[in-house]
Amino acid sequence: MKKFIKYGSLWVMIVFYFNGIRAQELFVFSxxxxxxxAKSLGIRASNWLMYNNRGNMLNYQFIPELMWGVNKxxxxxxxxxxxxxxxxxxxxGAGTYAKYRIYSADAVNRHFRMAVYGRLSLNNSVIxxxxxxxxxxxxxxxxxxxxxxxxxxxxxxxxxxxxQAYNNGSENKFPPGQAEQxxxxxxxxxxxxxxxxxxxxxQTNLNLMLELSGQHLIGxxxxxxxLAPAVQFIFNSQTRLDVGYKFQLYSDMQRVAPNxxxxxxxxxxxxxF
Amino acid sequence: xxxLHIYMLVFGLFMQSVASSQIQSVSLQASGLTCSxxxxxxxxxxxxxxxxxxxxxxxxxxxxxxxxxxAQKVSLADLKKAVLDAGFSVAWMEVKANFNNVEVANDSxxxxxxxxxxxxxxxxQKLNGERKLLILDKDYLLEKDRKKxxxxxxxxxxxxxxxxxxxxxxxxx
Numbered sequence: 001m002k003k004f005i006k007y008g009s010l011w012v013m014i015v016f017y018f019n020g021i022r023a024q025e026l027f028v029f030s031x032x033x034x035x036x037x038a039k040s041l042g043i044r045a046s047n048w049l050m051y052n053n054r055g056n057m058l059n060y061q062f063i064p065e066l067m068w069g070v071n072k073x074x075x076x077x078x079x080x081x082x083x084x085x086x087x088x089x090x091x092x093g094a095g096t097y098a099k100y101r102i103y104s105a106d107a108v109n110r111h112f113r114m115a116v117y118g119r120l121s122l123n124n125s126v127i128x129x130x131x132x133x134x135x136x137x138x139x140x141x142x143x144x145x146x147x148x149x150x151x152x153x154x155x156x157x158x159x160x161x162x163x164q165a166y167n168n169g170s171e172n173k174f175p176p177g178q179a180e181q182x183x184x185x186x187x188x189x190x191x192x193x194x195x196x197x198x199x200x201x202x203q204t205n206l207n208l209m210l211e212l213s214g215q216h217l218i219g220x221x222x223x224x225x226x227l228a229p230a231v232q233f234i235f236n237s238q239t240r241l242d243v244g245y246k247f248q249l250y251s252d253m254q255r256v257a258p259n260x261x262x263x264x265x266x267x268x269x270x271x272x273f
Numbered sequence: 274x275x276x277l278h279i280y281m282l283v284f285g286l287f288m289q290s291v292a293s294s295q296i297q298s299v300s301l302q303a304s305g306l307t308c309s310x311x312x313x314x315x316x317x318x319x320x321x322x323x324x325x326x327x328x329x330x331x332x333x334x335x336x337x338x339x340x341x342x343x344a345q346k347v348s349l350a351d352l353k354k355a356v357l358d359a360g361f362s363v364a365w366m367e368v369k370a371n372f373n374n375v376e377v378a379n380d381s382x383x384x385x386x387x388x389x390x391x392x393x394x395x396x397x398q399k400l401n402g403e404r405k406l407l408i409l410d411k412d413y414l415l416e417k418d419r420k421k422x423x424x425x426x427x428x429x430x431x432x433x434x435x436x437x438x439x440x441x442x443x444x445x446x
Contacts, residue, residue, distance in 0.1 A: 024308050037314040038358035072358050106305030106362035107415060108335065150307065192308070198332035201313045237313035268310070270317035 024190040025148055025155040028230040028242040028262065029211045032157050032188075033113035033148035035075045035101055041272040042067035048136065050260030059257045060084040061136050068273075073101040081136060085125055093123035093168075095135065099146070115146045117161070124169040130222060130253040131215060132165045132182045140165035144184070159186040163215075179217035186213040190232075205234035209244070217253060224251035226258065240266040295344040295386050297369045297403070302336040303356050304364035304415060311361065318355040324348065335364075344386055350436040353412055364415050366408045367444065372400035383441075390441045393422055406441040413439070 025032040036042055044065040052059050065079040077097040082089060096119070103114040119142040121134040132138050144161025163182040167173045174180055188211040195203045209232060214225040230244030241264070248258040303315050312332045319328045319337060324346040329338040341347050349366065356363050370385055377383060378397035383390045393409055408414060409422045422442065 026308065026310065035360055037318060037360055040314070069360075072360055104305070104362070106364075107417075108302065108304045108364050109307050111305035150305075198309055198312070201309055201316070201330075201332065203309065205309055234308075234310055237309040240310075268314075270314060271321045 024192050024205075024207045024209075024232075025150060025157055025188075026207070026232065026234075026240065027157060027188045027190060027211060028209050028232060028244045028264065029213060029228045029246065030157065030159050030186040030188050031099060031117065031146060032155075033101060033115040033146040034111075035073065035099060035115070036067060036069040036268065037270060038069045038072045039271055039273040040069045041269045042069075042266060043269070044264060044266040046262060046264040048260065048262050050257035052257045054256065059260070060089070062089075063135060075099050079135070081121075081123060083125065083136070092125040093121060093139070095119060095121035095123075109150070111148075111150045113148050115148075116144070117146060118143050122169075124172060126172050127168055127175055127178075129256045130178055130217060130220065131224065131255045131258075132163045132180075132217070134163060134165070137168075138163075138165040139168045140180075142184070155190055157186075157188045159184070159188075161185075179220035179222070181218040183216045183218065184213070185215075186211060188212070201237040205232075205237075207232040207234070215253075220253070222251075222253035224253055224255065224258070225249045228262075230262075238268050238270075240264070240268075242266070295370065296341070296347055296388070297344070297371060298341070299339045299347070299349070299352060299366060299368055300336065300405075301339070301352065301356070301366040302334065302364040303359075303361045304335070305361040306335055311359070314359040315356055315361060318359040319352065322348075322351050322355060324351070347386065348436060349388070349408065349413070349439065357412075362415075363413050365418070366413045367405040368408065368441070369403060369405050371403050375400045387437055389438045391438070392442065393440050394442045405444055407444040409440040409442060 025034060044067060046063040048061040050059045062082040063079050065077055067075060067077045069075050079095050080091060081093040082091050097117065099115050099117040101113060101115045105112045119134055121139060123137060123139045125137060134140050134142050140163060142161050142163045144159060146159045148157040161184045163184055165174060165180045190207050190209040192205060192207050194206040209230040211228045214223060216223050226246050227249050228244050228246040230242055233241045244262045246260065246262060306312060309332055312330065312335055316328055316330050319325060319339060324341050324343060325339055326342040327340040353363050376399050377392050379392055379395060381392050390406055409419060411419065
């Protein structure tokens with residue numbers, strides 16, 4: 001409990017630190033309640049380089065993703081999961097994610113938005129950790145709610161979601177006795193460093209992000225909390241480069257590779273459909 | 274209530290002024306964003322409309338100045354939809370036109386291109402030269418600003434065609 005209070009107060013400090021400066025909500029480790037523009041197509045390539053607890057090996061995961069703004073309220077992602085697990089680089093699964101904006105209150109330079117999301121993932125890798133991760137390790141589904149507040153120059157986004165994991169195909173069963181259900185949460189904030197003043201779409205934007213995320217295993221009553229700072233460049237108001245470092249603050253569950261880097265490129269094509 | 278609306282429409286037509294000029298340009302501010310990627314999404318969404326010739330953006334203020342290829346084909350509803358499709362809202366929208374001694378008063382209707390504009394909250398006056406008309410209808414103005422005017426016109430005039438009939442006022446410049 002003490003640890004929760006410690007991390008809670010850390011978060012409050014972070015929020016106050018970010019108060020009064022222009023913030024951004026194109027988060028690196030979570031999704032905001034806002035959607036991408038209607039009829040646009042996003043192409044995303046995420047590279048996870050995580051230090052393996054079992055040895056000195058670096059776990060590499062590659063997640064290519066297509067994102068489609070169906071209309072102003074609905075967006076759909078399709079992603080593939082690749083890994084170097086076992087020594088050779090190979091595909092382990094695929095997934096789909098949909099986000100629907102359910103509430104929007106806009107004013108100049110501010111908004112409050114809420115969205116619901118769902119994820120369906122198929123994965124055939126070996127399950128050797130208690131953490132449920134539907135983008136890298138587990139077959140299953142997730143359902144959740146996102147709320148994002150952009151207030152003057154500060155953005156805060158919170159996510160809460162339910163995860164259900166299943167067997168990873170017929171060969172890699174879900175370990176018996178291990179919790180198959182989990183609640184995920186995240187709290188994120190971001191800050192624009194450059195430019196100080198917007199003049200042109202060609203200006204490179206530099207954003208700093210800080211995100212807190214965690215999981216509670218239902219039944220096992222085990223938890224982890226991670227903190228992830230990230231730096232984000234936006235080129236030509238169209239292409240994103242994110243570099244983030246995620247590390248474990250607290251955990252009483254077994255995790256294989258909680259610490260490491262994520263490097264992502266994302267390109268947005270407007271008015272494709 | 275319906276007969277009152279019809280009466281007001283007829284009354285409106287009776288009071289109607291026909292301006293010889295066309296819509297010159299439209300300016301709008303979008304709300305709900307701060308980032309340039311968001312701003313560019315709106316820019317691209319406005320730019321792809323067939324009637325739009327040029328969009329000048331002011332990223333710092335999330336505002337856009339829109340010029341048209343053919344003023345006859347302008348659709349204010351399409352401009353609004355372009356902002357909504359990009360994921361944001363319209364904070365305000367102003368139509369700019371040139372006038373030559375056109376008399377307007379509260380509840381009077383002005384015919385401009387294919388549009389009918391009903392005036393709200395103005396002094397009886399003659400419009401001359403370049404003037405801007407601020408649109409007061411729902412989704413064209415921030416809700417808190419719209420509420421200042423809504424009570425004064427909604428019970429009086431029937432604007433039934435969401436794309437062609439609008440309520441406007443003269444913004445203080």
